[in-house]
Amino acid sequence: MSAREKILATCTANKPALVDLPQLSDEYLTHYDDKIAQFKLVLEGIGGKVIALENTEQVKEEIAKHQQLGDFVVDTIFSHDAALKTQTSFDLERVDRAYLQATLGVAENGSVWLYEAQMGNRLLPFICQHLFIVLAKATLVDNMYQAYQKLSITETGFGVFIAGPSKTADIEQSLVIGAHGARSLTVYLV
Amino acid sequence: MSNLKTLDHAAAAEIFIKDEARTDWHDDTLWFVRQKRDKAVHGIAEWEQLREWASQIKNHTLSNLDNYLTAFEQQAQANGIKIHWAADALEHNQLMHKILKENKISRIVKSKSMLTEECHLNDYLKKQGIEVVDTDLGERIVQLRDEAPSHIVLPAIHLKKQDVSETFHEHLQTEEGNNDPQYLTEAARQHLRDHFIQSELAITGVNFAIAETGGFVVCTNEGNADMGAHTAKIHVACMGIEKIIPKTEHLSVFLRLLARSATGQPITTYSSHFQKPRPGQEMHIIIVDNGRTKQLGRADFRNSLKCIRCAACFNTCPVYRRSGGHSYHTAVAGPIGSILNPNLDMKANADLPFASTLCGSCSNVCPVKIDIHEQLWKWRQVIVEEGYVKPEKKIAMKGMAWLFSHPRIYRWAGKSGRWFLRTMPFLGNNKLNVWYKQREMPEVPKQSFHDWYQQNKNK
Numbered sequence: 067m068s069a070r071e072k073i074l075a076t077c078t079a080n081k082p083a084l085v086d087l088p089q090l091s092d093e094y095l096t097h098y099d100d101k102i103a104q105f106k107l108v109l110e111g112i113g114g115k116v117i118a119l120e121n122t123e124q125v126k127e128e129i130a131k132h133q134q135l136g137d138f139v140v141d142t143i144f145s146h147d148a149a150l151k152t153q154t155s156f157d158l159e160r161v162d163r164a165y166l167q168a169t170l171g172v173a174e175n176g177s178v179w180l181y182e183a184q185m186g187n188r189l190l191p192f193i194c195q196h197l198f199i200v201l202a203k204a205t206l207v208d209n210m211y212q213a214y215q216k217l218s219i220t221e222t223g224f225g226v227f228i229a230g231p232s233k234t235a236d237i238e239q240s241l242v243i244g245a246h247g248a249r250s251l252t253v254y255l256v
Numbered sequence: 257m258s259n260l261k262t263l264d265h266a267a268a269a270e271i272f273i274k275d276e277a278r279t280d281w282h283d284d285t286l287w288f289v290r291q292k293r294d295k296a297v298h299g300i301a302e303w304e305q306l307r308e309w310a311s312q313i314k315n316h317t318l319s320n321l322d323n324y325l326t327a328f329e330q331q332a333q334a335n336g337i338k339i340h341w342a343a344d345a346l347e348h349n350q351l352m353h354k355i356l357k358e359n360k361i362s363r364i365v366k367s368k369s370m371l372t373e374e375c376h377l378n379d380y381l382k383k384q385g386i387e388v389v390d391t392d393l394g395e396r397i398v399q400l401r402d403e404a405p406s407h408i409v410l411p412a413i414h415l416k417k418q419d420v421s422e423t424f425h426e427h428l429q430t431e432e433g434n435n436d437p438q439y440l441t442e443a444a445r446q447h448l449r450d451h452f453i454q455s456e457l458a459i460t461g462v463n464f465a466i467a468e469t470g471g472f473v474v475c476t477n478e479g480n481a482d483m484g485a486h487t488a489k490i491h492v493a494c495m496g497i498e499k500i501i502p503k504t505e506h507l508s509v510f511l512r513l514l515a516r517s518a519t520g521q522p523i524t525t526y527s528s529h530f531q532k533p534r535p536g537q538e539m540h541i542i543i544v545d546n547g548r549t550k551q552l553g554r555a556d557f558r559n560s561l562k563c564i565r566c567a568a569c570f571n572t573c574p575v576y577r578r579s580g581g582h583s584y585h586t587a588v589a590g591p592i593g594s595i596l597n598p599n600l601d602m603k604a605n606a607d608l609p610f611a612s613t614l615c616g617s618c619s620n621v622c623p624v625k626i627d628i629h630e631q632l633w634k635w636r637q638v639i640v641e642e643g644y645v646k647p648e649k650k651i652a653m654k655g656m657a658w659l660f661s662h663p664r665i666y667r668w669a670g671k672s673g674r675w676f677l678r679t680m681p682f683l684g685n686n687k688l689n690v691w692y693k694q695r696e697m698p699e700v701p702k703q704s705f706h707d708w709y710q711q712n713k714n715k
Binding site for chain 2: 068069070072073074076077078079080081082083084085086087088090094095096108112151152154155156159172174175176177182187188189192193209210211213214215217219220222223224225226227228229230231232233234235236237238239240242244245246247248
């Protein structure tokens, strides 16, 4: 018997009688009067920056400024580079700043969701030194339950919730920002 | 399966606590993590509702595990992921070795996977001449020191920054005596970036595998799983059969519980949802049993399979905090390890269910409501029944049971015991009496409660 058959047969033989699956519901969950304030509070508490903007003009200017300064900037919001998708770690390891649009933000935990298409390249949000996210205020949801109701996970090959910069406390529980991923995360709320 | 055991828990703990200052520090540090957990939990009004849902979802999943596993397999294959099945640790390691050999891989990075620790994958591959680079900072530290992780979430929690500094000075040529965690972490970042960028194959664990979609979720704070998985041309994810959850929406319960229980964070920095390999990439999943189906058949112990590996039970455990993870001589230490490991090897792990005060704090903090302390107590009974306790303990317990069931002799023994301890205290205060270790024997009352009651009941 193959390992597969053996495992499945033993599961069938050893599993207990079927018990019901609970019905999840948003009515039991916390909703926030001010989702923007909650999102900002939580994200700043875990090392992220939140900046409210009237429109994205300022972000465009910032991108242009850093490009002029000679920084390696990748922007998938205002421009499209077909080559980005196939770039490798050797190309992307020099990226100083990445600007990406997120689908939604979660007030309860300060995270933002990105689909693969918004990243341009799966590696980009992780390998860049500094990550900048543009998020529409109107997309903020209260909690993870609402977030999954809005997302279509199967429509993408890869997606991620990102909450703050990369971090570790593996040395004596001392918090250090910038473990392997981005050293900073800024969310522009528009 | 090889076992890390050289000493039993009590003997190893005795060595650990010799350094009193370090033991206190270990105790305080883990209690600090427990307090961060409490703070995060108290911020969520619906916490108990989430625990109840999580527990019910896991109970349901275990009661239909065969069907969910096949549904997951089918969906994942439709998404272009290759599925492998391993009955035990050796098969898991052999499958991994086969993938490495067939693709002529030499540069391998691995993010945290307690399953690969349980299977001793690194040791297995090392014997075949293959080196795996662990990329979680804590895991890299212990790997460079040729040690095992001492905690499933905080692998290097038994070490002080001076220890890390010495290790990095030796292996990564950092400045001697520079103990700054910021500096040391930066050195590891640069060192591991080179490994990531050149990696050909990335191994990751799996936090949750979704039957409905065939996708899986990996949670990290450092970003190391993603750095490897999105760089390498092959991604191999390793999961135990119990990682399955039925639907995507169930993630909304587990992702809210996991990080809060583990470290007090609202969510891990990265919760990565893998659905399909990227164009040109190969993605494999190895689904491992290694004793889990057997545990599923043990009615008293099956709900240990609900565990999501948050380690809240470690951080709260008074025994874990003051004995250190290595005393448990297994990949998963702490209270949850003490109810999982006797299933894998009852004889080698017979000491573990006794490494507990049965205070129940583990069960109280468990986000999926595993009755950990009750299972510890039940394992003790099974282990005694199967004859895996030391003869001294067995004889003492049998003697006590006999004494307690003979009231007259019990009263006589109490009286004479009190007389002996008053007049000849050295009979109790000596090295042969394990109760005297690190304690004074209590002052002996003149009278037993029984005698006092007889005298006073009619007053």
